[in-house]
Amino acid sequence: MAEQKQDDGTKYVAIRCVGGELPGATLAQKVGPHGVQAKVLGEEIKKATAEYKSLKVNVQIAIKDRKATLEVTPNSSTYILKALREPPRDRKKEKNITHHGNITMVDVVDVARKIQHKSNSKEFSGTIKQVLGTCVSIGCRVDGKSPKEVIREINDGSLKVPSK
Known part of the structure; x- marks a missing residue:
């Protein structure tokens, strides 16, 4: 504050x-x-x-x-949780929840575009990796795969991401 x-x-x-x-x-x-x-x-x-x-x-x-x-x-975790489309939950009853949902790579790119102005990444792929790292923390999957796998695929060049 x-x-x-x-x-x-x-x-x-x-x-x-x-x-x-x-x-x-x-x-x-x-x-x-x-x-x-x-x-x-x-x-x-x-x-x-x-x-x-x-x-x-x-x-x-x-x-x-x-x-x-x-x-x-909102920050990137808020955008990701909104993309998971989970029903609102009672914060007082449920604590430390992990989200086992699945989002698409299109959703990840949309979130990266929304937070790009706040990111310190030089390239857009860095912002996408930042969002994928947040997915790891939240516990959700991207296109049925672990977000760490998707980051490896981006680094290897086997998965192409938009330049902007």
């Missing part, structure tokens, strides 16, 4: 919350000193993140003259 200040008086606050739910008490601690009502802002965040129900997303809040604007910025 970082806080930054710009020259034009705009202050930025970043929080990580669960989509479709009200953020925790830390929201009031972060935005209260800037003159923004946390309860109203919490409802706005709940509406803005409804698309990512039960998935963790990052929300960037820009505060200027006691007015807040929101920008929802």
